[in-house]
Amino acid sequence: MKVPYKAVLAASVATAALAAPLKAQDITIGMAVSLTGAYAPYAESEGARCMAERLNAAGEGPRIRLLIEDTRSDPQLSVALAQRFLDEGAQVVSGIPFPDSLIPMTQLAEPYGATVFSAPNTQVEMQVAGFENFIAGAVPDPINAAATAQAAYNAGARRAVIITSADAGSWSEMLPRWFGEAFTHLGGEVVGQLTHSFGTSDWSPQIARIRAIDPAPDAIHLSAMLPDVGILIRQLRANGYEGWVIGSDGFDDPSLEGTVADPAALERVMFATHGMTGMDSAIDAFLAECAAAGFGVSGIFDALGADMVQVIHSAAMMANSTDPQALRTAIRAEGGHAGVTAPNISYAENPGFPLKSVPVIGFREGARVLIGDEAPAYVPAWN
Incomplete structure (x- = not known):
């Protein structure tokens, strides 16, 4: 043979x-x-x-x-x-x-x-x-989404709009929906669901629909990348939106602050990521x-x-x-391994992904600050 x-x-x-x-x-x-x-x-x-x-x-x-x-x-x-x-x-x-x-x-x-x-x-x-x-x-993304839902609810948000995209699989399509599920589980409400495509530089259609929601939402969640999210934040603030803009690890790009430009516009921005940087x-x-x-x-x-x-x-x-x-x-052995993003990275519990906390990052006077760093209490099912 x-x-x-x-x-x-x-x-x-x-x-x-x-x-x-x-x-x-x-x-x-x-x-x-x-x-x-x-x-x-x-x-x-x-x-x-x-x-x-x-x-x-x-x-x-x-x-x-x-x-x-x-x-x-x-x-x-x-x-x-x-x-x-x-x-x-x-x-x-x-x-x-x-x-x-x-x-x-x-x-x-x-x-x-x-x-x-x-x-x-x-x-x-x-x-x-x-x-x-x-x-x-x-x-995985449902854990990321749940971490920001928990942080947003703890920060006082109660009415959220989610914006999805089919361009990057479940990361951009389902992650905002998992945020919505976790947010609702905590007692919040999803009051609008919109869509976008990667490469968007004019967010006026989405912003017009957000402004038409009454009572106004106090949180907007999307999973997308720079420069799109920086442009969205600028345009939302220019149109009078003062609530939270919430995202995933796609926000964790050092160019975010420069793209938004105005430190005041970042004051109510948060995102879940893989470790604390810029602090x-x-x-x-x-x-x-x-x-x-x-x-x-x-x-x-x-x-x-x-x-x-x-x-x-x-x-x-x-x-x-x-x-x-x-x-x-x-x-995947017991005991895990030392890492850079966490002192210990373990695959013994889940053979396909690590057991780690999820940092949620915000801003104060233009500087990054830690809002939370824990495993969320509730995570939506994904299978």
């Missing part, structure tokens, strides 16, 4: 790993990331590079080898690059953090025994699919050290990239192996 090339390759990598001491082995991580295009502000590769250099310089355990290529924010190119990485022997691959990229990538990786580890992925499609060889670096946190210290070393880090997504590398390296040390299946088992 002819053995498939992919099986031969996976077996040869595993055999070589067993034959050499751990310090003489490599962990190859293939990263198909958006260095250019719409998703470029959310790339995690510079943080991953910084962490890999740190671990390699320390000289403990296996060497981290990163293969990084630009997807140009094209999901299909992301999948093609993953195939190239797998053929080069990568034990771990990553790509654009949306299902149209990650689902075929995870299917490609399975015959190799390799893991798809998407540092910024939050979409529930990957968890519902139940892939054994898929791991996300961030908590002299341990994440900020890590990013500052990376920047000083010449890495082009820009924010929380680079910290997630560093988490991915650190967790994989820790798992190799725990397993005393670079075999991809041994790495997955060790990633």
Whole structure:
């Protein structure tokens, strides 16, 4: 019987790993990331590079080898690059953090025994699919949505409008709906549901409908990216809206403050994200050290990239192996692993995503402040 090339390759990598001491082995991580295009502000590769250099310089355990290529924010190119990485022997691959990229990538990786580890992925499609060889670096969107619903209700909001988009799967379509469900569960009311498309620069149709709601809403939630959300905040304030504007990790871009421009316009803005940045946190210290070393880090997504590398390296040390299946088992072991976005990142409770609190960030006099940092008490069902 002819053995498939992919099986031969996976077996040869595993055999070589067993034959050499751990310090003489490599962990190859293939990263198909958006260095250019719409998703470029959310790339995690510079943080991953910084962490890999740190671990390699320390000289403990296996060497981290990163293969990084630009997807140009094209999901299909992301999948093609993953195939190239797998053929080069990568034990771990990553790509654009949306299902149209990650689902075929995870299917490609399975015959190799390799893991798809998407540092910024939050979409529930990957968890519902139940892939054994898929791991996300961030908590799923329903948890993010519930954290902001809880924070908004605690801040006094009672009447919310949600704005959805079909452009980025459940992240932009369902996350606002999960916010609405959690907000209603707490005692609030969803008084309007609107839609938008990515790339919107004129929000006047949505704003006209919001202004027509009587009594007026005191919260608006959407899951979208910069510059769209910054423009929306400016236009809402210019039209007299003084309530909360609430979002997800797409708001966590250092350019938000510059896009909005007026610090007063940010006073009632909040968003849930993956860690505290811009507030002299341990994440900020890590990013500052990376920047000083010449890495082009820009924010929380680079910290997630560093988490991915650190967790994989820790798992190799725990397993005393670079075999991809041994790495997955060790990633999910009791006790968890040290990280940048959290002191401990554990996959023992959920094999596909980590157990972490969800920081909710707001603004005071133009500066970021922490509104809350906990796991929400109520999370909408997503499967």
